[in-house]
Amino acid sequence: MRTLFPSYIRVPILFFIVAGIVEYFVDSGDKPAFIENPYVGLFLLLVLILIIAIEVIVSALENVMFQTLTEEEKQRYLESKNKEPQFTKLKKIYLKLLGSKPIEEESEIILDHNYDGIRELDNSLPPWWVYGFYVTIFFAVFYLFKYEVFNGDSQVTEYENEMAQAEKDIAEYKKNAKNLVDINTVTLLTDAGDLSAGKKVFMTNCVACHKADGGGGIGPNLTDPNWILGGGIKNVFRTVSEGGRSGKGMVSWKKEGLKPLEIAQVSSYVLSLEGTTPAEPKAPEGDVWVDESAPAESGDEAPAEDTETETVPEQAVEN
Numbered sequence: 001m002r003t004l005f006p007s008y009i010r011v012p013i014l015f016f017i018v019a020g021i022v023e024y025f026v027d028s029g030d031k032p033a034f035i036e037n038p039y040v041g042l043f044l045l046l047v048l049i050l051i052i053a054i055e056v057i058v059s060a061l062e063n064v065m066f067q068t069l070t071e072e073e074k075q076r077y078l079e080s081k082n083k084e085p086q087f088t089k090l091k092k093i094y095l096k097l098l099g100s101k102p103i104e105e106e107s108e109i110i111l112d113h114n115y116d117g118i119r120e121l122d123n124s125l126p127p128w129w130v131y132g133f134y135v136t137i138f139f140a141v142f143y144l145f146k147y148e149v150f151n152g153d154s155q156v157t158e159y160e161n162e163m164a165q166a167e168k169d170i171a172e173y174k175k176n177a178k179n180l181v182d183i184n185t186v187t188l189l190t191d192a193g194d195l196s197a198g199k200k201v202f203m204t205n206c207v208a209c210h211k212a213d214g215g216g217g218i219g220p221n222l223t224d225p226n227w228i229l230g231g232g233i234k235n236v237f238r239t240v241s242e243g244g245r246s247g248k249g250m251v252s253w254k255k256e257g258l259k260p261l262e263i264a265q266v267s268s269y270v271l272s273l274e275g276t277t278p279a280e281p282k283a284p285e286g287d288v289w290v291d292e293s294a295p296a297e298s299g300d301e302a303p304a305e306d307t308e309t310e311t312v313p314e315q316a317v318e319n
């Protein structure tokens, strides 16, 4: 390594290897470690100084030793040093690709004519250029066959495919995002698919206590406007996911393994039962639920209108 690379390459390479290792092992989140943690920067600075110091010391030692040699030995040392490989392979490849004649052999390729003392060399094309040209020919044939003969996707089709894929990904994401609902984001689901999924959950888990038609048994009647623990999607969602009052028998379905989306679906289904007439309804328990947050739609019309007339002037003042 010492003989292959000069020090101005050796020092940065060593330094960046160390910095890379540090970056890999120090957990610094998105930011580089030396910005996140000043001690890492300090450490890297020390490493850099150390590497430079070693370089300086080694070359100084070399120098001192060189001075102790006799003239003849100095000569021999310099010769051997020059013989040491310095990218000789790369240099050879470079010269070969360049393909130019060495200046001593130029007489072989010089052309006859002489324009006021300006003469011309008949150089052959540089190999790097020729190979590049072959590559373009190969590329052209490949391109012709792929896109013109075998009708590969054009840019427009590629674009459309990507857009279609993106739409699929978004739909997929939304499906999962639906599963992230919680008490704060849950809304009443009215989609037929969601309701039938909710019905399925209800039939599997809830009929034992609430009956298939929601008329109630061990659990209260879910079809009347009366709610013990509060009606509306948020309260029902909370009751189903957290459970009822302790000891009453309504467990936390979150803990029983229902997913947030399933809880939202079954809650919406339960709310869709309100107003239906079950076969053997259990007597109403709890209070009639009036939704104060939503102005309309809350079943009972009189209070709904009340809230509306109350809020309108307030809003007008605010605006």
Ligand code: HEC
Pocket: 201, 202, 205, 206, 207, 208, 209, 210, 218, 219, 220, 222, 226, 227, 228, 229, 230, 231, 236, 239, 240, 244, 245, 246, 248, 249, 250, 251, 253, 266, 267, 270, 285, 286
């Ligand atoms: C083991 C019997 C049992 C099962 C199974 C059961 N519940 Fe209940 N549920 C009850 C009882 C008892 C209550 C009353 C809780 C209270 O008074 O605190 C109740 C209350 C409720 C309430 C609140 C009613 C109100 O008036 O506030 C809802 C909503 C409800 N259950 C939905 C469900 C859903 C949805 C399922 C199925 C995922 C389910 N329950 C499964 C027994 C059950």
